[in-house]
Structure formats: C-alpha cells, structure tokens
Amino acid sequence: MPTASTPTHCPYCALQCGMALSPLPTGGVEVVERPDFPVNRGALCGKGRSAPAVLSSGVRLTTPLVRSGGSLVPAGWEEALDLIAGEFARVRAAHGADALGVFGGGGLTNEKAYALGKFARVVLGTSQIDYNGRFCMSSAAAAGIKAFGLDRGLPFPMEDIPRTGCVILVGSNPAESMPPALRFFDELRENGGTLIVVDPRRTRTAEHADLHLAPRPGTDLALALGLLHLIVAEGRIDEEYVRERTTGWEDARAAAMAHWPEYVERITGVSVPQLRQAVRLFCEPGAAMVLTARGPEQQSKGTDTVGAWINLCLATGRAGRPFSGYGCLTGQGNGQGGREHGQKADQLPGYRKLDDPAARRHVAEVWGVDPDSLPGPGRSAYELLDALGSDVRSLLLMGSNPVVSAPRAAHVEERIRSLDFLAVCDVVLSETAALADVVLPVTQWAEETGTTTSLEGRVLLRRRALTAPDGVRSDLEVLHGLAARLGVEKGFPTDPEEVFEELRRASAGGIADYSGISYRRLAEGAGEGVFWPCPADPADLEDPKAAEAGSELTEPVDGGAGPRDGGAGRQDGGAGRQERGTPRLFLDRFATEDGRARFVPVSHRPAAEEPDEDYPVLLTTGRVVAQYQSGAQTRRVDELNAAAPGPFVELHPRLAARLGAAEGDALAVVSRRGRAVAPARITPGIRPDTVFMPFHWPGEGRANSLTNPALDPTSRMPEFKVCAVRVEKAAGTP
Known part of the structure; x- marks a missing residue:
C-alpha cells in the first residue's frame, strides 16, 4: 500500500470532486481534503467523505458467484469466465450475434467504457449495446447537437x-x-x-x-x-x-x-x-x-x-x-465520457456516429478489423431492456442496476428474469446482480487507475490508492479473459494506460478528440485535468505508429467534425492544443458546418400521460442528498442510511387533508404500471397537484415501479419526471 496520500476523485456524481486517500495504520484508507482542485476546493458531501466504507470486504463482493440449484454460490474465476464465454458462444451460434446484449454504466471509467463498446462490436459482433447514461442527459445531448453541432455538458x-x-x-x-x-x-x-x-x-x-x-x-x-x-x-x-x-x-x-x-x-x-x-x-x-x-x-x-x-x-x-x-x-460520474467512447448504441469513440462510413473506417483501422464487420446502431437503453428474454437472450451487464433504476421497473425485472443467461460485473450484490447466473466481483475506484470526464468536459485521472482484495479483478481483466475465450487473443489489454493510448488514437479527429491527452499530461501540475477537445501534436502520441500519423491529424478524419478542434473554434488563446485543452467552447464559432448556431422551432405538447379521473395526481421523482442513483452502494453505508433510511412520498398539506393522511402515514402511490408504498412527508414546498418520490430504493418503495417508459423520439429518453398516479392510504394505516 502507498504510504503517502494519493490524489484522486470522488466515485459518485459528475462533479468529480477532488479528494485524496490517505492510508490508515489499521489498513484501508480515509478521505482527506484536496483544496487545490478548483471545482470543490476541498469541500465534499457525505457520499464523498464516506466513499471508502464500500471498499470494506464486509460490504463488497470478493469472489465470483455462480447460480447452482437456484442459489448463487462461490466459484473460481476460470469456472465463471468459462461459463460466460460458453453461454455467449452457444447463444450466438443458435440465434445470431444480436441475441447477445451488453448494458453498461455511467460510472465506468473512459477506459472501461471504451473497452466494453469495442468488446460488444468486435468480439460479440452485436449491435445490442447501450448504457444507463441514456437515462441521464441524452435529451440535452440531442438538443445541443441540433443547435451547436456538439454536445459537452x-x-x-x-x-x-x-x-x-x-x-x-x-x-x-x-x-x-x-x-x-x-x-x-x-x-x-x-x-x-x-x-x-x-x-x-x-x-x-x-x-x-x-x-x-x-x-x-x-x-x-x-x-x-x-x-x-x-x-x-x-x-x-x-x-x-x-x-x-x-x-x-x-x-x-x-x-x-x-x-x-x-x-x-x-x-x-x-x-x-x-x-x-x-x-x-x-x-x-x-x-x-x-x-x-x-x-x-x-x-x-x-x-x-x-x-x-x-x-x-x-x-x-x-x-x-x-x-x-x-x-x-450531467448526473453520473462519467456519464459524459461513457457515451463519448462507445457504450451508446449509435456511437463510436470520439463521439463519432456509428452509421458514418468515414467514422467506421477510422475506428476499424485502429481496431484492426474490417469496417464492414462492425454492426450498425442498436436499441436504446429501455428498448434493449424491454427486448430481454425475447430478441436478446443473454446479457452482460457492467456497473448498472436497472431493477431499481429503469422506468416501469417491475416489467424490466420480469424481462431480466426471462433471460436465458445473465452475467453481471459489480462491486456489490445489487438487486440486479442477485438475479444473475454469474456475478463477477470487480475493482472499485480506489483500487484502479483510470480517467473520467466531468460535467465540464474536464478529463481527470483517478489513481489507484489500494490493492484490491484477493479474488477481485478489474473489468478490463474480465473483458480480456472473455475475449480470449471467444477467440480474440489481442486487442484487450488489462493495463488502463495502454487502453487509454488506443482510445486517444480512436478519438483523434472526432468531435470528442482526446488525442492530445495522456496520463503523463493529466498527472502534471496540480492535476486539474484537461478539457476536450484536445487535439494532438505528433509528439504527444506515444505510440510510434500514432506519432507518425499525428501530422495527418490536422483535418477531420470523419468529415463531420468541422474544424480540427471539433468545431469548437479557436478559443482560450487560439491554439488547437492548450495546456488545459479547450475549457470554453463556441467563443468564435459553433461546431456546425457554417459556424452558426441553429434555432430549432418547437411547440408545446402534453406529457405522454396526463391526469384523469382514475389517476388525478402527477408524480415526479428525484434524489436525496445522502443516497446516489439506485443506492446499490450508498445503501450499504451506515452514515448515509442514518441520514436517509428509506423512501417517502412528499405531498402538499391540501392533498394530505383530502386523503386524511398525517405525517408518517403509509401511502400507496399507484400508476398504470405499478404500486409503491412509503411514508408521507407533508410540506407546503410542493405543488398541491403533485407528489414526489426519491428513486434510490428497491422493494415496495421502488419509485420506478410507477414511472412511464414513454420515449423521446430523438433521444430515446424515458419520461421519468412525470406520470399520472392516484394516492391513497395504504391498507392497515389508521
């Protein structure tokens, strides 16, 4: 274990607060402030301060689990990987490559997101890959691309x-x-x-x-x-x-x-x-x-x-x-980078479009494959989950918990249960992992080095501060092992820096150009990160072949990025390569062909589901400060559970009076998709026609049992934020 504190970043939201991890005499680490990082200046919320609690072997997974006789039992790594690879090969042979699905997460590092997208398309040959970041900011991304030609949070x-x-x-x-x-x-x-x-x-x-x-x-x-x-x-x-x-x-x-x-x-x-x-x-x-x-x-x-x-x-x-x-x-820790480099159903590394022939040629050349071998765009996140058990027979899931986080969650849980085979890589036994046929315990943020991209487009280096427990491997090692078993011996290294070097080459000339960023550069100075786009000078590319090609990277490779800096214009001093990259976009021009921003005419239309006589109230959902996303990790931290022990239904006093409900009474919230029960929290700070529920919990208080999967026609974002419900006192409540 290192003896000095290790500068790194919080594993949770897209703010990616700077922190340092200091070793404890008794083992493990504690969080110490890092006031030099400009985003949080040392300040941390309770989730960040308590993040090391999930590193404990008493909380996290430390051995592979394989389903036997209806239960998950400990198994060896070789047995678990053999089982996954064998099942994927069987399903592909029987039903075709698109019967295999991959579902990723917005918490994966850039290296893991990149490798997962490559694995799906090169090893499995499937188009059926998306990630939970689709539920984060896909609508903003789609609107930003329409208006500005480029999306960065x-x-x-x-x-x-x-x-x-x-x-x-x-x-x-x-x-x-x-x-x-x-x-x-x-x-x-x-x-x-x-x-x-x-x-x-x-x-x-x-x-x-x-x-x-x-x-x-x-x-x-x-x-x-x-x-x-x-x-x-x-x-x-x-x-x-x-x-x-x-x-x-x-x-x-x-x-x-x-x-x-x-x-x-x-x-x-x-x-x-x-x-x-x-x-x-x-x-x-x-x-x-x-x-x-x-x-x-x-x-x-x-x-x-x-x-x-x-x-x-x-x-x-x-x-x-x-x-x-x-x-x-942006919400998730690496929601931005997670889609830029290949997890999203329609995108290749560098924020390239999968249906762009020039983009396919560029990435295929980096990967050493025929462009025609790459599958086309696949289903969006909810559509992929909805297809489980029918068109998609087996699923590899990394860093997501859709049993809690997906809309119409009871239906999604049913689809997951109907799969022929489910393999999950996670640090804890989430509600989704508990349904798997194989669960692989993987390393966490403090046990691995890798990069993330914050809501500012700031690429950051997380550094390993701890050695992972025996029995735990990294996601990169998982993909390496599965690729080898499925006949691809090369192209899936386990060293994150080696993966990042390939990512740089794959992104070069794309809108999200990371080619001028390296681990060395990220570690320099105060470790404040580098903003993309950051095109490369030839000397920046450490791979000899990439360095030779660097002089050619002065025009867009895929023909659609606009100027060499991703269409962002020459800003913050005018150089294409800056010490900080490109902190500020669009000051000189937008990333469109003519450099102008585009107005898009829009008109109001109602929500997909409006209140009626049977469902007269609107439900909206959101977060509480002490929990994060589906709660898979934060619900295992005593300090956070003490602050936010469970779900609740927030409602206005006038609505409570109509229901005859008092503070703490159990209320049932019912939509056309399901039912959730939680205690009443009465406040004048919400509209009388609206109730609110946080979405961090499973079980009878699962807010996403209620939410509507109606999709935005462009972004394919589900309508989490509004649906029609009725509210009633739960059975047994006085």
Whole structure:
C-alpha cells in the first residue's frame, strides 16, 4: 500500500470532486481534503467523505458467484469466465450475434467504457449495446447537437457561473444532487447576480434563489416558449447576434409567438407577473446562462424542451460569449465520457456516429478489423431492456442496476428474469446482480487507475490508492479473459494506460478528440485535468505508429467534425492544443458546418400521460442528498442510511387533508404500471397537484415501479419526471 496520500476523485456524481486517500495504520484508507482542485476546493458531501466504507470486504463482493440449484454460490474465476464465454458462444451460434446484449454504466471509467463498446462490436459482433447514461442527459445531448453541432455538458468551466449576471436553473437541485456545486450559485448572488430556479418543488436549491418558478410537471417546454414570446414582445432580442451567429430564427420565433403569456400561465401554473419578472431578470445587461438537468430532460419531449431553452439563449445573444451560454448539469460520474467512447448504441469513440462510413473506417483501422464487420446502431437503453428474454437472450451487464433504476421497473425485472443467461460485473450484490447466473466481483475506484470526464468536459485521472482484495479483478481483466475465450487473443489489454493510448488514437479527429491527452499530461501540475477537445501534436502520441500519423491529424478524419478542434473554434488563446485543452467552447464559432448556431422551432405538447379521473395526481421523482442513483452502494453505508433510511412520498398539506393522511402515514402511490408504498412527508414546498418520490430504493418503495417508459423520439429518453398516479392510504394505516 502507498504510504503517502494519493490524489484522486470522488466515485459518485459528475462533479468529480477532488479528494485524496490517505492510508490508515489499521489498513484501508480515509478521505482527506484536496483544496487545490478548483471545482470543490476541498469541500465534499457525505457520499464523498464516506466513499471508502464500500471498499470494506464486509460490504463488497470478493469472489465470483455462480447460480447452482437456484442459489448463487462461490466459484473460481476460470469456472465463471468459462461459463460466460460458453453461454455467449452457444447463444450466438443458435440465434445470431444480436441475441447477445451488453448494458453498461455511467460510472465506468473512459477506459472501461471504451473497452466494453469495442468488446460488444468486435468480439460479440452485436449491435445490442447501450448504457444507463441514456437515462441521464441524452435529451440535452440531442438538443445541443441540433443547435451547436456538439454536445459537452457544460461548454465552460463551473468557475464561470459566479461571473455571469443571471442563471436560470431548470429542473436541477444541486443542493442535494451535488452539494459542493451550490457554492458557485451562492457566489453568483454574492457578486450581484441573480438565480432563477425552475422546479415544481421548493427544493433546498430553490431556497437559495432570487425567483422560484414552480411549473406543473411536464410543462417546462411551454414555460420556455412563453418566456421567449415575452422577450420578442418586449423587444429584447439581440438582433445583431441573431443575424451574425445563428440561422433559423424566423421559424423559431413564429413557434414561440403561439405561446402567449396567459396561455402559458394556464398550462404551467406560473403566473404572468412571474413570467415577466423572469424575463426582466434574465435580460438585464450583461451575461446570462441557462442550465438544465433531469427535470426538463427526462420527458418524452425532453429534446424539444431543452431546445426551447437553448433558443432563449440564442435569441438574447447568450451563447458563445464570455460567461454566457447553455449548459447541462450531467448526473453520473462519467456519464459524459461513457457515451463519448462507445457504450451508446449509435456511437463510436470520439463521439463519432456509428452509421458514418468515414467514422467506421477510422475506428476499424485502429481496431484492426474490417469496417464492414462492425454492426450498425442498436436499441436504446429501455428498448434493449424491454427486448430481454425475447430478441436478446443473454446479457452482460457492467456497473448498472436497472431493477431499481429503469422506468416501469417491475416489467424490466420480469424481462431480466426471462433471460436465458445473465452475467453481471459489480462491486456489490445489487438487486440486479442477485438475479444473475454469474456475478463477477470487480475493482472499485480506489483500487484502479483510470480517467473520467466531468460535467465540464474536464478529463481527470483517478489513481489507484489500494490493492484490491484477493479474488477481485478489474473489468478490463474480465473483458480480456472473455475475449480470449471467444477467440480474440489481442486487442484487450488489462493495463488502463495502454487502453487509454488506443482510445486517444480512436478519438483523434472526432468531435470528442482526446488525442492530445495522456496520463503523463493529466498527472502534471496540480492535476486539474484537461478539457476536450484536445487535439494532438505528433509528439504527444506515444505510440510510434500514432506519432507518425499525428501530422495527418490536422483535418477531420470523419468529415463531420468541422474544424480540427471539433468545431469548437479557436478559443482560450487560439491554439488547437492548450495546456488545459479547450475549457470554453463556441467563443468564435459553433461546431456546425457554417459556424452558426441553429434555432430549432418547437411547440408545446402534453406529457405522454396526463391526469384523469382514475389517476388525478402527477408524480415526479428525484434524489436525496445522502443516497446516489439506485443506492446499490450508498445503501450499504451506515452514515448515509442514518441520514436517509428509506423512501417517502412528499405531498402538499391540501392533498394530505383530502386523503386524511398525517405525517408518517403509509401511502400507496399507484400508476398504470405499478404500486409503491412509503411514508408521507407533508410540506407546503410542493405543488398541491403533485407528489414526489426519491428513486434510490428497491422493494415496495421502488419509485420506478410507477414511472412511464414513454420515449423521446430523438433521444430515446424515458419520461421519468412525470406520470399520472392516484394516492391513497395504504391498507392497515389508521
């Protein structure tokens, strides 16, 4: 074990807070602050501080498990890998390669995400791969690509937030989802700026706002259109900016003008005076930003909703200017990098499109395969889960727990149970792993080196601080072993730096260009990371063949990235390769063919499921500060369970009075898909027509038993954030 503290990053959310791990005399490590990292300056939430608790052998898996006689029993690694490879070979021979599925996770490092995508396409030959990051920010990604030609969660660093004039924060609660980020918004206000929070609940974040707008769930699109209507009507358009840096304004303007204030008030429940106040604050002279998160994105019209907020930024000249712009607050630790390099059903490394012939040729050359051998795009995450047990007969799952996290979760659990074969790689025995035929115990963040990409597009190096327990292997070792058993002896190294070197070459010339980033460079200086895009100088590429090719990487390889810097324009000093990469995008041009941002005309439409006589209340879901995602890891930490021991139903006093419910009473929330039971938590901080449930728990309190899998037509994002329910006192409640 190292004797000095090891600088690294938190394993949880996309803020990727800097921390250090210091060895304890009794074994293990403790978290110590790392105040030099600019994003959190040493601050950590309870999840980050307690992260080492999951490293304990009493909490995590330390031996492979194989199902025998209906139960999971300990087994050896060779037996477990032989069983998985044999089953995959059998299913492929009997039903074809697309009968094999792969489901990844937004917590996997870039190296593991890259290797998993390569494994699916090269070794298994299947198109059926996606990951739980589809449930994170896919709508924002789709809208960003339409408008800007490029998607990076934030096109500027977090440090720019306090330096703007006004932020509209839509459907985000960083006080609970990423607490160290809240200081950026507090500093904004201390500097004289304004914070507007859009959320149907008066969250802890909304308590910090200058203005809180509480729209009815599922109406964020109408709200954005109503604000744009007022901006036009009040003559607040930046005409010069629209003329010189955008296209498509007239159609977007016409769509917005159909959403007059009184009409929007009826749809959203936000009063006309509040709409006018929001416009006045946002349009004060100077810079401004709109930041979205899961609230507007996890809807069956999430892409259009985000597009409407982007239109608001473009119409007022607040994109591609200093301290202004649209950004998305990514949720999962590596949700950004996880899709950039191959886990997503339609993407190849470097954020290349799988159906682009030039992209296929480039990546196939790096992989040493025929481009025609690569499968085409496959199903999106929910569609893949829905196909389990029918078209998809066997599944390899890494770092995800869809039994708790997927919409219509009872149905997804049923589909998983219907599989011929399920293999799971995880650090704990999650609810999904408990259903597997083989469970492989894999290394965690503190036991492996690898890179992640934060919500800022900042590529970071996590360093190994501990030796994994006996019986535990890395995901890279798993893929290496399975590939060899399935006839691919080379191309799946177990050293993460070697994998990253190949990733650099595969991403070169793509939109998400990492070719100028190396482990050496990430470790240099204060370890603040490097922002993509970061094209390579020839000397940067340590692989001799790649170095020889580096001089050719001055034009887009796939023909669609725009300028060599991924279409981002020459910014932050003008060089294509910067010491920090490209912290700020779009200052000179957007990543479109003509360098202009595109307005996309959108119109309001209802949620996929509206309240009716049988289901008269709206349900929305979200997080609590002490738990994370499906809770598979955080629910194993005593400190976090003491703070958040279980699910609850948050409801307004007027709704509670109609139900005759008191604080703590067991309430049943029922949708067309299922039923969940949890104690009542009564607060005036939520709309009377809405209830809220956190989604971190399995069992009878599983919120995703209720949620609607209706998909956005572009992003294929399910409608987690709004569905119709009825609420009643549970049987046995006085």
